[in-house]
Amino acid sequence: MAAVLRVSRYTPDADARGERYEEFDVDTGPETTVLDALVDIQRTADSTLAFRYACRVGMCGSCAMVINGRERWACRTRIASLKGATVTVRPLYHFPLIRDLVVDMTPFRARMATVGAALTRTPDAPEYAIVSRESAERREIDEAIECIGCGMCVSACTMVARNERFPGPAALNRAFTLQRDHRDADTDARWSVLLSDDALARCHGQGNCTDVCPMELAPPTSILRLRRMATRRLLGIG
Amino acid sequence: MATVQYETHEHDVIVIGAGGAGLRAAIEAAAQGVSVGLVCKSLLGKAHTVMAEGGIAAALGNVWPEDNWQVHFRDTMKGGRMVNNWRMAQLHAQEAPERVLELERWGALFDRTKDGLISQRDFGGHRYARLAHVGDRTGLEMIRTLQYHGIHQGIDVYMECKIERLTKDGDRVSGAFGYWRNSGEFVLFKAKAVVLATGGIGKAWKITSNSWEYTGDGQSLALWAGADLIDMEFVQFHPTHMVWPPSVAGLLVTEGVRGDGGTLKNKQGERFMFNHIPDLYKGETADNIEEAERWYTDKKNNRRTPDLLPRDIVARAIRAEVKAGRGSPHGGVFLDIASRRPADYIRKRLPSMYHQFKELADVDITKEPMEVGPAQHYVMGGVRVDADSTAATVPGLFAAGEAAGGMHGSNRLGGNSLSDLLVFGRRAGLHAALYAKNLGGRLNVDAGHVQAIARETLEPFNRTAGENPYAIQADLQDTMQNLVGIIRTEEELKEALKKIEALKARARKVGGGGGRTYNPGWHTALDLKSLLTVAECCAMAALERKESRGGHTREDHPYSDDTWGTVNVVLSQRDGVTSLRREPLPKMPDELKALLQERT
Numbered sequence: 001m002a003a004v005l006r007v008s009r010y011t012p013d014a015d016a017r018g019e020r021y022e023e024f025d026v027d028t029g030p031e032t033t034v035l036d037a038l039v040d041i042q043r044t045a046d047s048t049l050a051f052r053y054a055c056r057v058g059m060c061g062s063c064a065m066v067i068n069g070r071e072r073w074a075c076r077t078r079i080a081s082l083k084g085a086t087v088t089v090r091p092l093y094h095f096p097l098i099r100d101l102v103v104d105m106t107p108f109r110a111r112m113a114t115v116g117a118a119l120t121r122t123p124d125a126p127e128y129a130i131v132s133r134e135s136a137e138r139r140e141i142d143e144a145i146e147c148i149g150c151g152m153c154v155s156a157c158t159m160v161a162r163n164e165r166f167p168g169p170a171a172l173n174r175a176f177t178l179q180r181d182h183r184d185a186d187t188d189a190r191w192s193v194l195l196s197d198d199a200l201a202r203c204h205g206q207g208n209c210t211d212v213c214p215m216e217l218a219p220p221t222s223i224l225r226l227r228r229m230a231t232r233r234l235l236g237i238g
Numbered sequence: 239m240a241t242v243q244y245e246t247h248e249h250d251v252i253v254i255g256a257g258g259a260g261l262r263a264a265i266e267a268a269a270q271g272v273s274v275g276l277v278c279k280s281l282l283g284k285a286h287t288v289m290a291e292g293g294i295a296a297a298l299g300n301v302w303p304e305d306n307w308q309v310h311f312r313d314t315m316k317g318g319r320m321v322n323n324w325r326m327a328q329l330h331a332q333e334a335p336e337r338v339l340e341l342e343r344w345g346a347l348f349d350r351t352k353d354g355l356i357s358q359r360d361f362g363g364h365r366y367a368r369l370a371h372v373g374d375r376t377g378l379e380m381i382r383t384l385q386y387h388g389i390h391q392g393i394d395v396y397m398e399c400k401i402e403r404l405t406k407d408g409d410r411v412s413g414a415f416g417y418w419r420n421s422g423e424f425v426l427f428k429a430k431a432v433v434l435a436t437g438g439i440g441k442a443w444k445i446t447s448n449s450w451e452y453t454g455d456g457q458s459l460a461l462w463a464g465a466d467l468i469d470m471e472f473v474q475f476h477p478t479h480m481v482w483p484p485s486v487a488g489l490l491v492t493e494g495v496r497g498d499g500g501t502l503k504n505k506q507g508e509r510f511m512f513n514h515i516p517d518l519y520k521g522e523t524a525d526n527i528e529e530a531e532r533w534y535t536d537k538k539n540n541r542r543t544p545d546l547l548p549r550d551i552v553a554r555a556i557r558a559e560v561k562a563g564r565g566s567p568h569g570g571v572f573l574d575i576a577s578r579r580p581a582d583y584i585r586k587r588l589p590s591m592y593h594q595f596k597e598l599a600d601v602d603i604t605k606e607p608m609e610v611g612p613a614q615h616y617v618m619g620g621v622r623v624d625a626d627s628t629a630a631t632v633p634g635l636f637a638a639g640e641a642a643g644g645m646h647g648s649n650r651l652g653g654n655s656l657s658d659l660l661v662f663g664r665r666a667g668l669h670a671a672l673y674a675k676n677l678g679g680r681l682n683v684d685a686g687h688v689q690a691i692a693r694e695t696l697e698p699f700n701r702t703a704g705e706n707p708y709a710i711q712a713d714l715q716d717t718m719q720n721l722v723g724i725i726r727t728e729e730e731l732k733e734a735l736k737k738i739e740a741l742k743a744r745a746r747k748v749g750g751g752g753g754r755t756y757n758p759g760w761h762t763a764l765d766l767k768s769l770l771t772v773a774e775c776c777a778m779a780a781l782e783r784k785e786s787r788g789g790h791t792r793e794d795h796p797y798s799d800d801t802w803g804t805v806n807v808v809l810s811q812r813d814g815v816t817s818l819r820r821e822p823l824p825k826m827p828d829e830l831k832a833l834l835q836e837r838t
Binding site for chain 1: 280281282283284285286288289339342343344345347349350352353354355375377378379383386387389390420449450451483484485486489490590593594597598599706707708712751752753755756757758759760762
């Protein structure tokens, strides 16, 4: 089966007028993924075609890109599952562009850092926590814990585009997993960030992040849970 | 020729590689109060550790109170066919439980037993259920925890930076020189101590579970700097990977599938592993289906199923079945968990496997068997290190994780990798920091040497009509796949070395173009140098060892030979020429020898 891959190209020195699209003819089978096609182009047609990937299997989240207008992971996106014989591939939105499909992920990590993404234990916490499999705390955290840091939610979020102080879906989701964890001792500091003007209050609940998350996480649910926790804390009811 | 410009950073300790071992090393060095820089080739959090699925082996004794470090030590030595560095195996077994608990203190949370303790699962070659795990995404939880903890500690991280060569001041390592993948600009890291935690060499083979990053960087950097490598002939071909469709061939199928009840069958539906139990394991392995079936529900009174024999044995068995014409349609065998476990259980315990097969192969593993076969997965050999300090044979150089050799002997048990990363990552960070603290004064970097490396790095751009680097890489992968695979012969190894020599000549004339900004063609051209270096080391050592043991099987020397069981093959390089020699294994103390005799 023949398909056409329309790939966004950009090299800082060469493309003064910004990005352009280049078309590549690719042979595909029923199982060929977008990543397979990109790797094939890189090996045989143009060794300079720049994109990130690592694990090839949906573990690492390196190959996030916008495929036919929607954020997807190239390694798990089969060309046959997309409509039409032309597949358009461009880099993630809301990140500075480096080359072709490679963006600068620094803003993603910076947003993570604003919420304090590490767990901090109280000095007198028990050495090892006995945790029930059935506790509500664990269930809620488990629903939000599998983030692989791919950046697709940030690319899809309209609020991130308007407000660079807004931590965005991935960071707020991460914050929830820590605020909900009774082993963490840094919640006060995190609340002061989360309850500032540009954090929890800025999510409008459109749910674009949920639509595109490859791990099927729902950052708005985490954000709602954080709001509920904040309200309880304000009212002094736990 | 114009002088090449570069930026300079200075730290007490530089760690190269940010998987489990590198992150753990950086955390430990920072905790010692020295300045630490962590350099990695991809983005932080994307290193190969993230792919580790099954779990981390540690004798916590949560599921089996009978388990302890002595049994774990015995299993590890036995799995490695007794050529492991005994002291590394001992430290590993003793310290792994504390490293797991420490991860929990830093925020990880492993799956729990019904009593709320860390749950442990069965894996090949481990006497007791021993692998602490987070579903089948243990590596992700581990990397995330270490990454956030490390950042919180204030470690400087230099991402998407590739180190081309180490620098030296006299005999001592004094830094590392490389380039930013993003910009192609050069960077020098001056350091008193360098920790290599760069992982493995899998990209030298065609069918491998390893990512593009695994090009033998650390092993090569060490060799070029004058350090020894050991055990490079021992390469693990993990038995179960996807074999179909072609684009996903080589993707790992976790041993956890078998640990959780999956069994191997040939095309006649026969549980063929019963025909492949070696003498060494006869005492503890069920030799009939009835006993193996009883073992799943009564592990105390029955012997383990042979589906959970060590990886080298299972990989050879699968290869033999396929060769005898009893394989699956796409050249593998069947792995069946659907007929033993309910769909809910499979989805809960093996979520990644479920999605991987569903999305990439249209196979529902809760209903039908998987088709699996062996692929290159791990190298047991690597930089020769001192067991306690992880110091390489060049002062100021340390190595941990897959980049280091010795710990696993001739074959690694599943789950012993994640624990290795943490135990020896911590030791590398600790001893690199102590070494740096004790070293007075400053070290020099030879500016002329740096200029020479920089010029060499830019050479592909001078050859716009040169050969495509991917073509050379593909030919190397074919060579290693066909001639230095699971089963080896003298004739084929000699042919491989000849071909590698020719590939080296082609690599010296590799072409480039397209500028220095994030240019994957250029990066691949540069990685060829290390990839060819480790491929040559592997083939040379494999030719030297005239016996079969663990991850090294010679068709022309099919049995293990006791005299070979007492030596390591050691490789070193002087003036660009690689040579090898045999050296006796470190002598094991009697009290540890006694542990190996015990029937557990």
